[in-house]
Amino acid sequence: MITYLGRRAFHSILSVIGLLTLVFFLTRLTGDPSALYLPLDSTAEARAAFARLNGLDQPIYWQFLEYLRDLLQLDFGESLRQNRSAMQVALEAFPETLKLAAVAITLSTALAILVGSLAAARPGSMFDRVASLISLAGASAPDFWVAIVGILVFAVGLGLLPTSGTGTWAHWIMPTFVLMLRPFGLLVQVVRGTMLSALASPYIKTARAKGLPRQKIIFGHALRNSLLPVVTVAGDLATSLVNGAVVVESIFGWPGIGKLMIDSIIQRDFAVVQSTILVTATAIFILNIAIDLLYTVLDPRIRY
Amino acid sequence: MSDATNPILKVDGLTVDFLSDDEPVRAVDDVSFHVSRGETLVILGESGSGKSVSTSTVMDLIDCPPGDIVAGSCLFDGVELSALGAEARRSINGRRIAMIFQDPLAYLNPVYTVGRQIEEVYESHGAASGKGARAKTIELLRRVGIPEPENRVDFYPHQFSGGQRQRVMIAMAIALKPDILIADEPTTALDVSVQAQILDLLRDLQRETGMALIMITHDLEVASSMADRIIVMNGGKVVETGIAKEVFSNPLHAYTRRLISALPHGNAEAAPNRRSTTIADKTLLKVEHLTKHYVLASGAFSSKRTFKAVDDISFEVGRGETLGIVGESGSGKSSVARMLLGLSVPSAGKAIFAGENIFEMNEKRLMAFRRKVQMVFQDPYGSMNPRMRVYSIISEPWVIHRDILSKDRWKARVAELLELVGLLPEHADRYPHQFSGGQRQRIAIARALASEPELIVCDEAVSALDVSIQAQVIDLLADLRSRLSLSYIFITHDLPIVRHFADRIMVMKDGKIVEEGQTSALFGAPRHEYTQSLLQAVPKPKWLASSIVGA
Numbered sequence: 010m011i012t013y014l015g016r017r018a019f020h021s022i023l024s025v026i027g028l029l030t031l032v033f034f035l036t037r038l039t040g041d042p043s044a045l046y047l048p049l050d051s052t053a054e055a056r057a058a059f060a061r062l063n064g065l066d067q068p069i070y071w072q073f074l075e076y077l078r079d080l081l082q083l084d085f086g087e088s089l090r091q092n093r094s095a096m097q098v099a100l101e102a103f104p105e106t107l108k109l110a111a112v113a114i115t116l117s118t119a120l121a122i123l124v125g126s127l128a129a130a131r132p133g134s135m136f137d138r139v140a141s142l143i144s145l146a147g148a149s150a151p152d153f154w155v156a157i158v159g160i161l162v163f164a165v166g167l168g169l170l171p172t173s174g175t176g177t178w179a180h181w182i183m184p185t186f187v188l189m190l191r192p193f194g195l196l197v198q199v200v201r202g203t204m205l206s207a208l209a210s211p212y213i214k215t216a217r218a219k220g221l222p223r224q225k226i227i228f229g230h231a232l233r234n235s236l237l238p239v240v241t242v243a244g245d246l247a248t249s250l251v252n253g254a255v256v257v258e259s260i261f262g263w264p265g266i267g268k269l270m271i272d273s274i275i276q277r278d279f280a281v282v283q284s285t286i287l288v289t290a291t292a293i294f295i296l297n298i299a300i301d302l303l304y305t306v307l308d309p310r311i312r313y
Numbered sequence: 314m315s316d317a318t319n320p321i322l323k324v325d326g327l328t329v330d331f332l333s334d335d336e337p338v339r340a341v342d343d344v345s346f347h348v349s350r351g352e353t354l355v356i357l358g359e360s361g362s363g364k365s366v367s368t369s370t371v372m373d374l375i376d377c378p379p380g381d382i383v384a385g386s387c388l389f390d391g392v393e394l395s396a397l398g399a400e401a402r403r404s405i406n407g408r409r410i411a412m413i414f415q416d417p418l419a420y421l422n423p424v425y426t427v428g429r430q431i432e433e434v435y436e437s438h439g440a441a442s443g444k445g446a447r448a449k450t451i452e453l454l455r456r457v458g459i460p461e462p463e464n465r466v467d468f469y470p471h472q473f474s475g476g477q478r479q480r481v482m483i484a485m486a487i488a489l490k491p492d493i494l495i496a497d498e499p500t501t502a503l504d505v506s507v508q509a510q511i512l513d514l515l516r517d518l519q520r521e522t523g524m525a526l527i528m529i530t531h532d533l534e535v536a537s538s539m540a541d542r543i544i545v546m547n548g549g550k551v552v553e554t555g556i557a558k559e560v561f562s563n564p565l566h567a568y569t570r571r572l573i574s575a576l577p578h579g580n581a582e583a584a585p586n587r588r589s590t591t592i593a594d595k596t597l598l599k600v601e602h603l604t605k606h607y608v609l610a611s612g613a614f615s616s617k618r619t620f621k622a623v624d625d626i627s628f629e630v631g632r633g634e635t636l637g638i639v640g641e642s643g644s645g646k647s648s649v650a651r652m653l654l655g656l657s658v659p660s661a662g663k664a665i666f667a668g669e670n671i672f673e674m675n676e677k678r679l680m681a682f683r684r685k686v687q688m689v690f691q692d693p694y695g696s697m698n699p700r701m702r703v704y705s706i707i708s709e710p711w712v713i714h715r716d717i718l719s720k721d722r723w724k725a726r727v728a729e730l731l732e733l734v735g736l737l738p739e740h741a742d743r744y745p746h747q748f749s750g751g752q753r754q755r756i757a758i759a760r761a762l763a764s765e766p767e768l769i770v771c772d773e774a775v776s777a778l779d780v781s782i783q784a785q786v787i788d789l790l791a792d793l794r795s796r797l798s799l800s801y802i803f804i805t806h807d808l809p810i811v812r813h814f815a816d817r818i819m820v821m822k823d824g825k826i827v828e829e830g831q832t833s834a835l836f837g838a839p840r841h842e843y844t845q846s847l848l849q850a851v852p853k854p855k856w857l858a859s860s861i862v863g864a
């Protein structure tokens with residue numbers, strides 16, 4: 010177990026280094042920041058001075074080596090936009106994303122397990138068909154479209170909910186709902202499928218022969234055996250949310266890491282882009298290890 | 314012994330259909346039987362005979378739809394079961410009628426400890442809970458013969474052996490001392506010596522509790538060793554019913570007679586001899602000091618441990634000869650086959666095939682060698698690609714070994730091979746799932762024959778088949794041997810099967826050969842005690858066992 014965790018951590022660190030290298034060079038392909046940060050009529054001298062100040066006059070491989078050296082000293086660079094530590098900027102935005110992701114993925118998983126199990130318990134029933142319809146619609150509806158329609162109807166039209174921003178619990182409703190749609194839709198399908206095969210398993214026959222009550226058979230015996238694929242898919246979906254729900258955060262003005270990332274890319278704020286990537290990548294690797302550990306809790310046959 | 318006038322369960326005129334896209338399929342047709350306290354009723358039949366469906370209906374385990382109980386009544390202790398409400402019906406399952414199944418690994422929930430699964434029986438019927446249920450569970454595990462039940466109670470099903478898992482299933486079923494225990498093929502997946510222990514346990518428990526036992530089996534020996542009365546089912550109908558001894562000694566129905574004559578070891582002299590007629594003179598395969606070690610997990614503080622799957626064995630197979638390798642699970646018999654076919658690498662040893670050590674062949678020689686040695690597996694369905702037609706399955710060796718046959722002759726040759734194994738040429742266009750188990754095994758044999766082998770290794774090739782089908786497949790193999798001068802290595806856990814088929818038998822235990830000899834000599838006077846115990850573990854008819862009569 011300990012060796013397993015050590016190996017996973019080592020692999021994760023290698024992957025993060027590879028990712029950071031890639032991001033470092035890709036961001037620099039977007040162009041020269043001085044074009045954005047200096048007035049349009051700046052002289053060539055002013056541009057050169059800006060470049061020198063931010064180390065952009067060096068050859069790119071030299072910039073990369075300096076970046077690596079700084080990383081080892083836990084110096085993640087300065088934000089060009091905000092003139093403060095880039096890592097600080099990223100770490101301020103990240104909890105906002107985490108909160109939203111945690112609420113959305115927890116609610117959608119719990120709801121999907123309930124709906125999917127009940128649908129699988131009576132396949133072909135009215136409930137099953139309605140649940141399938143809703144989940145398919147949820148999984149296939151484009152989130153930006155739902156978000157914009159939601160704002161038009163509930164914020165602009167009816168005036169029930171705020172259009173964007175944070176603060177009250179009402180600000181949570183639309184972003185959470187839009188973020189839940191796809192995970193909910195996909196997970197209902199996964200739960201229904203795995204529950205159907207679990208309910209057809211021999212051990213369910215044993216449970217029936219024992220005279221167990223129906224809800225105990227469904228939620229005690231079948232569900233527990235169906236959870237592995239659900240955890241896999243839910244983990245994958247959680248990963249994409251932790252990565253920053255770029256579209257949803259942008260539309261609803263949610264000050265999360267997805268919005269920060271897209272703003273920083275547009276502004277060529279290289280240090281902040283790199284820091285956000287480092288933060289989310291670390292979070293995702295931790296999440297994946299946690300999912301692997303969860304497997305061992307759910308299925309005693311899995312041991313590392 | 315039993316009160317025949319007042320049966321605890323009386324099933325009358327039971328008829329069950331399964332709805333399908335076209336006409337409903339009748340699985341059980343007008344089946345009646347009854348069983349009394351303390352009595353053992355055996356329902357004997359081959360797969361698809363409807364024997365499991367009848368008892369599953371009694372247990373309310375048939376989903377409707379697709380099931381459809383057309384007619385019939387199940388009177389349990391004076392109560393009509395089909396008239397009960399869901400809650401009342403549920404309270405009977407597990408408390409008054411309990412059931413155990415064929416494959417305990419699949420029928421136990423893999424994610425819960427065995428203790429939890431047994432405690433559940435007490436809890437769901439309000440008999441005990443918490444510490445009380447746990448104490449009873451431990452006591453129960455001790456009764457069914459699980460060693461160290463205080464610790465093992467917290468183990469998961471996969472941490473037990475096959476026989477122990479079936480003991481756990483039995484413990485679960487008898488927890489509330491049911492009036493009836495239904496055992497659906499309870500020993501089919503087990504080794505013969507473990508089977509004997511489980512059958513003994515069932516007999517003991519029946520004597521202790523006086524429960525009625527309904528035992529479903531396709532195995533005539535198991536049936537004869539357990540039954541007071543027997544009903545024989547075929548095609549959903551009861552074809553014969555009566556006192557077990559009478560049915561066995563004087564079967565009335567043609568189907569029962571055929572079943573009993575297919576028994577591989579009923580009467581040693583009367584059975585047809587399927588051994589090879591020619592005497593093997595030339596050695597085809599010579600195995601010397603074959604060894605396979607597996608290194609088990611070695612931790613930082615424990616020294617390296619090795620498991621000897623195959624431990625320094627030597628044997629020969631002559632041309633046209635059949636060598637039977639007999640052993641229980643874990644004896645290393647399949648490891649031998651896997652190494653001979655190059656599916657795993659031996660730790661040491663030689664295997665000389667036609668003058669050349671197969672473990673030292675280069676790629677090209679190995680390719681040629683693989684043509685000459687083919688394998689037929691236990692599960693023909695699992696060893697065939699379900700999305701390939703029979704034509705592609707049989708002709709695949711010719712895709713790999715291009716020199717065997719030119720492509721324009723494939724179609725004719727596939728038809729020829731199908732006829733050779735007793736199928737029809739038009740079967741070439743079908744998929745594996747459209748065949749029965751016995752037919753699939755014929756396809757597997759045809760595939761093995763396609764590359765014109767000299768040696769065929771059969772790994773439990775008939776173990777999954779019904780008795781009468783087993784005999785047919787063995788007949789086919791014997792026939793092919795004389796027509797194509799093949800050699801066989803026939804691996805099985807079932808000693809009697811090879812009795813009339815193998816020329817020589819090699820008995821394996823824990824990776825070693827414990828006894829080897831000509832088949833008739835080995836059966837006539839087994840020298841090693843393990844061989845003797847294997848032969849004795851074959852169930853004996855109940856009416857010959859003295860202790861039970863009149864109990």
